[in-house]
Amino acid sequence: MHFTPNLKTVQRIYFDNAATTTLSKEALDAMMPYLTEKFGNPSSIYSYGRETRLAVENARKTIAKLLHVNPGEIFFTSGGTESTNTAITTAVRDLGCRHIITSPIEHHATMHTSEFVHNDRHVKLSYVKLLPDGHVDLNSLEDLLENSEEKVLVSLMHANNEIGNLLDIDAVGELCKKYGAVFHCDTVQTVAHYPIDLRKAGVHFANAAAHKFHGPKGVGLLFINENIKVHPMMHGGAQERNMRGGTENVYGIVGMAKAMEIALAHYEEDSKHILALKTYMADQLQKNIHGIHFNGDWNGKSLYTVLNASFPKNEKTEMLLYNLDINGICVSGGSACSSGADITSHVIAAVNPDPDQVPVRFSFSKENTKEEADIVINKLRELI
Numbered sequence: 001m002h003f004t005p006n007l008k009t010v011q012r013i014y015f016d017n018a019a020t021t022t023l024s025k026e027a028l029d030a031m032m033p034y035l036t037e038k039f040g041n042p043s044s045i046y047s048y049g050r051e052t053r054l055a056v057e058n059a060r061k062t063i064a065k066l067l068h069v070n071p072g073e074i075f076f077t078s079g080g081t082e083s084t085n086t087a088i089t090t091a092v093r094d095l096g097c098r099h100i101i102t103s104p105i106e107h108h109a110t111m112h113t114s115e116f117v118h119n120d121r122h123v124k125l126s127y128v129k130l131l132p133d134g135h136v137d138l139n140s141l142e143d144l145l146e147n148s149e150e151k152v153l154v155s156l157m158h159a160n161n162e163i164g165n166l167l168d169i170d171a172v173g174e175l176c177k178k179y180g181a182v183f184h185c186d187t188v189q190t191v192a193h194y195p196i197d198l199r200k201a202g203v204h205f206a207n208a209a210a211h212k213f214h215g216p217k218g219v220g221l222l223f224i225n226e227n228i229k230v231h232p233m234m235h236g237g238a239q240e241r242n243m244r245g246g247t248e249n250v251y252g253i254v255g256m257a258k259a260m261e262i263a264l265a266h267y268e269e270d271s272k273h274i275l276a277l278k279t280y281m282a283d284q285l286q287k288n289i290h291g292i293h294f295n296g297d298w299n300g301k302s303l304y305t306v307l308n309a310s311f312p313k314n315e316k317t318e319m320l321l322y323n324l325d326i327n328g329i330c331v332s333g334g335s336a337c338s339s340g341a342d343i344t345s346h347v348i349a350a351v352n353p354d355p356d357q358v359p360v361r362f363s364f365s366k367e368n369t370k371e372e373a374d375i376v377i378n379k380l381r382e383l384i
Helices: 025-035 047-067 080-095 108-121 138-147 169-179 250-265 267-288 320-326 346-351 370-383
Strands: 074-077 099-102 124-127 152-157 182-186 205-209 220-224 306-312 357-363
Touching (some): 074 080, 080 152, 099 108, 099 138, 250 267, 267 370
Parallel strands (some): 099 124, 152 182, 182 205
Antiparallel strands (some): 306 357
8 A cells, every 4th residue: 555645845945046047037048949840950051050140149249248358258167167277277388387376265176176287387376365355355464475486376255155245356457457466256156146247347257057046957157367378278169269169059058148137227225135134134133043143244245146144053053954854944154065065164164253153144036025034034043
């Protein structure tokens, strides 16, 4: 006899938008023709290929215009990690950079690639100091630049994916220009979340991932400033103007362009809504959870999408993420790229190395509501 358990349906609340976001209807609608009848290879010369080639190049033009750069400076990749690997590796191999300056709170794509190049190519690796609130110490950065005997690659993220701190990208760009350094900026958490002028910022490399702004997973971009020349990282074809061999992810590229277009068109209203939700969540956490505090410059120069809270460590909070998940609430203890490992976040270890705290990242999107925040607060009160 077959037995079907009577499982209670749990309402899911998704507060982990820094990890990934839902695919917007507009992006999906734009993608659908290229998942069905418009299936041609963009490198083919007949009509099926020409229509997909046109879609790729139109997407490139759309994205370039939104980022205030030339279409020839946009290269499509599989996402932020590939773009970061390409930027760091080619800066060392092709641009003569023999010294990498980064920070101890970068995404692992930057940290691990920098460490690999340091060991494999014997490139010097330095870390800037952090201020007490988790911001990069620009005086420390200038000291490192001024005292470097080698050509430098500076690799610093525009916004931290765990605590939300925003880098003064213009100030770093000016320092790099002053000392002749190459500047790679990981803009994964800010592209399409803010209006960004990459030309004005003075960066040489920047990257994005579509799934961070309601686009599809598995597609991203690398901006390479037209004033620098690097060699391809992936060989095997003439795609992406000989820079990245392999058939293009046509529907992903189309979906990314549409998602970016929609996100920036609604930036004012969406960012206002999300910031209000973040502020409300912080206020309610402070009122209802004794001993809580927030990591990073959460109420200052910070992403409007991210709130990282530290709960006092005890027998109830040690299993907090697990218990929230059981109750249908999706949050994170750090980066989604390393969430499978039961280790302390390297970001929190650098800015708040307190073993008696349990960090939880809440990250919001335009689809989240105040009512959801109230449900999460009530559940946290019940669990703690």
